[in-house]
Amino acid sequence: MARFSRSDFTLESFRRQLANVDALPQLCVLGLVSGVITGAVMVAFRLLLEAGAALYMPEGNPEAFEGMEPWLRALLPLVAVSIIGTLLYRQKAAARKLGVGHVIERLTYHQGRFPMRNWLNQWWVGVVSVLGGLSAGREGPAIHLGAAASSGLGLKLRLPNNSLRVLVACGTAAGISASFNTPIAGVIFAMEVVMMEYTLMSFMPVILASTMGALVAQVVYGNEPAFRIPEVALGSLINLPWVVVVGLVIGLLAGLFIHISRSQQLQAWPLWLRLALVGVVTGAVAWWYPEVQGIGYDSVAAALNNQLELKVLLALMIAKLLITAITVAGGVPIGIIGPVLVVGAATGALGGMLGGWLWPDKAADPGVYAMLGMAAMMGAVLQAPLAALMALLELTHSPHMMLPGMLAVVVACLTSRQLTGCEGFFISSVRYGLHPLQQPLMQALSRVSVPAVMERQLVRTERIITPAHARRLLETNPIWLVIERSSSEKPVLALKAAELARWLLEHDEALGGETPPEDELIDLLEIPGQRLEMAPIALQATLSEAFLKLQADTLDALYVVHGYRPKQQRISGIITRDAIERYYHYVDPLSAESRGAEKGTEKSKY
CATH class of the missing domain: 3.10.580.10 (CBS-domain)
Structure with a gap:
């Protein structure tokens, strides 16, 4: 039997063990602690959103823009961009970097170390953008807050930098898991989008972190699925060609979204003009279609249950896509995954309605296409097919949709990548044809x-x-x-x-x-x-x-x-x-x- 001395359980010994490539038990301990910390941070962020919504939103619901007076919901985006422009853009450029893109940048070029000022900014910017009626999600703040909190644990303990990388992935996965009750999707997202690698040494700690993050959130919010949908099925195989067509359309929309959000012409405009454009356009559309505001998960649930009118679906497919892209290009740091899911669900539902008109006896329910569109749009925008499929599974609890879902996601990803020339939304820099995190040599050397x-x-x-x-x-x-x-x-x-x-x-x-x-x-x-x-x-x-x-x-x-x-x-x-x-x-x-x-x-x- 192995003998242990007191020196084997010191912090200095823990650091030495983490420096090696085979420090799996130590990394798993960090994953557990990281998941608990991130889960607590996510609960605090959601409570902050609910507390803000209780001040002026109908029934204290952060999504209830439809219940507000038209003039008030149209005014909110102008107030939001004014606050962000006044408080955020008075700070240095480095302090204005927030969200998933900031997490990938710090992991790639700064060994997973996060500035405190950016982390503090993410709290209030995330709340203002969602409650201010902008087309924004909460997953960007969730990932940033979780990754930075986990990295802060490693910095506090003065752990080696190779363990900081794993802690960032743990915080990312736990943030997604605790925010949306999707532990598997959180793991895949962290590995596919942030870490850009799959290794045993990273997977197991990230799985533990995602599990603990979900458990902490479930203690507070329960274990309910994000969307309640009726039992539906694809039905006849004649739907598969139509699934391909819908995936093709969604891939083109994903490419359009990325091109607009990275528009150099729009980014060259003066700051005040960009922010004014975001506020005015969002407020004008919200006057008639408040569904474009906020995250939009209530609209996704309605689309999955065939409860949205045709004009609302068109507004979500076109207006919400354009507004979200303009908001990103305008310099407002928002989460894009929530709005992307809404646009995909609306596009899929429209495709399902059109299929029902063409083949009334064979076409699947529009709710089926809404599910597929949601996953296809997420996969195409992020170039993360596995994360999109896991999100589809956990958000809808419909495992029988995985087969057509795989087809739709692959078609959308290929269309966005090959026909529109778009990489993943968060991959902004390449070196020798690869993002630095995708280079096998640098990945291997970063683990030790x-x-x-x-x-x-x-x-x-x-x-x-x-x-x-x-x-x-x-x-x-x-x-x-x-x-x-x-x-x-x-x-x-x-x-x-x-x-x-x-x-x-x-x-x-x-x-x-x-x-x-x-x-x-x-x-x-x-x-x-x-x-x-x-x-x-x-x-x-x-x-x-x-x-x-x-x-x-x-x-x-x-x-x-x-x-x-x-x-x-x-x-x-x-x-x-x-x-x-x-x-x-x-x-x-x-x-x-x-x-x-x-x-x-x-x-x-x-």
């Missing part, structure tokens, strides 16, 4: 922190030493000598300890048994051997950070700095380019054994 591969056997020494001091340095069998320089402006150098041992051996042979001079000194910069220029890197850094730093500074090695106070920092190890290459390259076991034997011979020689 530098302590897992760094060489710890080193000693620090000054440049000029005596032969006696040199021999004392070699008594501990170090691999590296870290040569400290007289000035901080000069780079720190590393010399193989074997080079010094070889020089001492040759020096003793040259003396022929004679006593060396008492004042003899050794200049470690002058003895034969290769010296590596090094730059510092933090102990929490991942191998991907180390790799990029080596590439950018054209260095061969980095020294790992440990400690959080500048005057108390110490060097914990050295990471070389070869060490990184050995991590991601396959090594022949026989050649590894032969190299190990050679190293053992070399050590015994000195």
Whole structure:
């Protein structure tokens, strides 16, 4: 039986274990804690929405814009954009980045570290945009708030950066799960849209986080499905060609949405004009069709149950799509997944109605097409087919719709990608044809922190030493000598300890048994051997950070700095380019054994 000591359960030991690629138990613990924290944050956010709605919304319902006076609901978007423009745009540009796009950016370029100001801004911007009658969802704020809260846990505990990546995914999944009671869709969304990878080490902690997030939300709100729909079925297979046609139309609409939301012409307008356009257009449409305001889940439920008129469905398909895209292009940071689901459901319902007119005896119920359209639009806009299918399953609790759903989602995704030339909505930058998170090498290196591969056997020494001091340095069998320089402006150098041992051996042979001079000194910069220029890197850094730093500074090695106070920092190890290459390259076991034997011979020689 394995024996454990008290030191195995310390925070420092926990950090060391997390640095490795196989730290699954530790990551699962973090997933559980992250899920509870994110679930509590999501409950707080939903309670905040309900508290705001209680002030002026009919029956305190955040979705009840239809029950308001036309002038009031038309005025709300103008008030909302005025508040956002006044309070948010007075801040620095970096503080105005919110939502899912901000989460992916921080994960890609900042190792999953989130600024506190952005997190605080997300609370009130999310509430104002939804209760202010803009076409906005709550999933964007949910993902940002959950991911940043989970990342904050890792930063508070000073965990290595590779675990921060997993915590961001845990927060994302738990945020979706707690907000919509869709734990499976939360997991798939986190892996497919945010992490952009599927690995066992990430999946299990994310599953636990999503489970805990859903449980926390269910304690408060119960375990009810998002939509209650009657039992429906696709019926005749003659509907499948029509499903393809509906998927094609939805793919084209998804491409239109992405192109408008990224319009460079609109984004070049002055800020006040863009915000005014968003407020005026939303308010004007809301005067006659209040269904375009807010998240719109009440409209989705009505579409699934065939309770919406034709003109309302057309308004949701066209007006809500355009308003949401203009709002994004206008610079208002909103969640887009909720409105996208509404547009897809309306488009699908219209397709189902048209199919009923063409084939009255064979066509499926329009509610069936509303379900399929909802998933197809989400999949096409995000280029996340699995997440869309899981959302379809969990939001409607209709597993028999998965087969036509897969067909509709694939057709819509292909149409959006190939015919309209649109990548996923949140993939805004590419490198060598891939987003940085999609590059296999960077993904592999991001899973491990530098302590897992760094060489710890080193000693620090000054440049000029005596032969006696040199021999004392070699008594501990170090691999590296870290040569400290007289000035901080000069780079720190590393010399193989074997080079010094070889020089001492040759020096003793040259003396022929004679006593060396008492004042003899050794200049470690002058003895034969290769010296590596090094730059510092933090102990929490991942191998991907180390790799990029080596590439950018054209260095061969980095020294790992440990400690959080500048005057108390110490060097914990050295990471070389070869060490990184050995991590991601396959090594022949026989050649590894032969190299190990050679190293053992070399050590015994000195």
